[in-house]
Amino acid sequence: MSRKRIVCTFGTRPEAIKMAPVVKALRRHTHWETITAVTGQHREMLKQVMALFGLEAEVDLDIMTHAQSLTDITTRCLQGLEPVFADIRPDMVLVHGDTTTTLAASLAAFYQQIPVGHVEAGLRTFDPMQPFPEEMNRVLTDRIATLHFAPTNLNRRHLEREAASGDTIFVTGNTAIDALFEVTDPDYRFASDVLGAAPWGDRPLVVCDVHRRESFGDPIRRVARALRELVERERLHLVLSVHPNPEVSGPLRAALEGVPGVSLVEPVGYGDWANLMARAHFIVTDSGGLQEEAPALGVPVLLTRDKTERPEAVEAGTVLQVGGDGSRLLEAARRLLTDPGEHTRMASARNPYGDGHAARRITEFLQWYFGFRQARPDPFCGLDAEPCWGG
Numbered sequence: 001m002s003r004k005r006i007v008c009t010f011g012t013r014p015e016a017i018k019m020a021p022v023v024k025a026l027r028r029h030t031h032w033e034t035i036t037a038v039t040g041q042h043r044e045m046l047k048q049v050m051a052l053f054g055l056e057a058e059v060d061l062d063i064m065t066h067a068q069s070l071t072d073i074t075t076r077c078l079q080g081l082e083p084v085f086a087d088i089r090p091d092m093v094l095v096h097g098d099t100t101t102t103l104a105a106s107l108a109a110f111y112q113q114i115p116v117g118h119v120e121a122g123l124r125t126f127d128p129m130q131p132f133p134e135e136m137n138r139v140l141t142d143r144i145a146t147l148h149f150a151p152t153n154l155n156r157r158h159l160e161r162e163a164a165s166g167d168t169i170f171v172t173g174n175t176a177i178d179a180l181f182e183v184t185d186p187d188y189r190f191a192s193d194v195l196g197a198a199p200w201g202d203r204p205l206v207v208c209d210v211h212r213r214e215s216f217g218d219p220i221r222r223v224a225r226a227l228r229e230l231v232e233r234e235r236l237h238l239v240l241s242v243h244p245n246p247e248v249s250g251p252l253r254a255a256l257e258g259v260p261g262v263s264l265v266e267p268v269g270y271g272d273w274a275n276l277m278a279r280a281h282f283i284v285t286d287s288g289g290l291q292e293e294a295p296a297l298g299v300p301v302l303l304t305r306d307k308t309e310r311p312e313a314v315e316a317g318t319v320l321q322v323g324g325d326g327s328r329l330l331e332a333a334r335r336l337l338t339d340p341g342e343h344t345r346m347a348s349a350r351n352p353y354g355d356g357h358a359a360r361r362i363t364e365f366l367q368w369y370f371g372f373r374q375a376r377p378d379p380f381c382g383l384d385a386e387p388c389w390g391g
């Protein structure tokens, strides 16, 4: 049987982190000719992640411009990918998650009647505006996709309710956990001077990354004020990854720059960041990926969002949703610092997002789909026997 050509398309930091294990797993088999086509929706952060995982892009559209609008990104991706797909003629295009690259690449493949496989399918808040535009991106991508790789059983049920055929859905765990387990190491040496010099261990480390569009304005200001009050009242070391967008860096720097016990760092490389999170007492965030990574590291999360497409860890008890209300954040943070029982309860809750073998499962389903293996793998991956996978 001839090799099948798979194009993995992605464009942002989180997509690169979560697609790297899939690209590497595909490249371990001779069944596939695997081509990475990156759009460059993020530029430097994407390159950093690809270098960390030893990946090179065969195609780089390099679409990123200053102050790019969603329409800019969508049209540049569509126009850039059209000749790429026409030239390569892939047997399948794999996309990841919910970015504008994800939707535009799916549409570009659909226009040439190329099947799409959606990695991290079926996440939903059921509010088209939260997160924006990601919720609509993933709903539309799932409509276009031929194969759906759902991280959890709950994601599978969302897809079934939207009438995706059960035959197209496979529960795999989240590839975020594969990537995380690859880079975390108790003896890790930090590349960043600031992180390398930090006095880990002399007081609790609190790690924060708040940067999403839904947090702009009052929510981020309230979070920043609550963090300042926390660091002034309690003995801790607070490290914040400060996104360069002025809507984020403005309020965070105004409240926290120069405050003793606070380190404000530019977004750091994924290796440093993952190992920093692994050393945290708890994490404060509005990020999607951190809600998956922290439970796998046994680190509690205070989630500064009102809606989440990842309720599994909230139900499991590792993630506490405090929303954009600073007083709830402050109260929960003080409890985690002062009540060891509460900390242990959250830190030891089950991880609902997988066991680090999601990419291998995705390749096994692809082998079956393309006829390289006869037996259809269990679409639930033993899920019923493994309640730790949520749902």
Ligand code: UDP
Pocket: 013, 014, 017, 209, 241, 266, 267, 268, 269, 270, 271, 273, 274, 286, 287, 288, 289, 290, 293
């Ligand atoms: N991350 C990183 N460096 C940082 C902050 C975050 O490498 O300074 C990683 C984080 O571990 C996660 C991903 O970036 O894997 C999350 O990206 P983002 O929050 O932009 O996207 P989301 O997950 O919210 O879609």
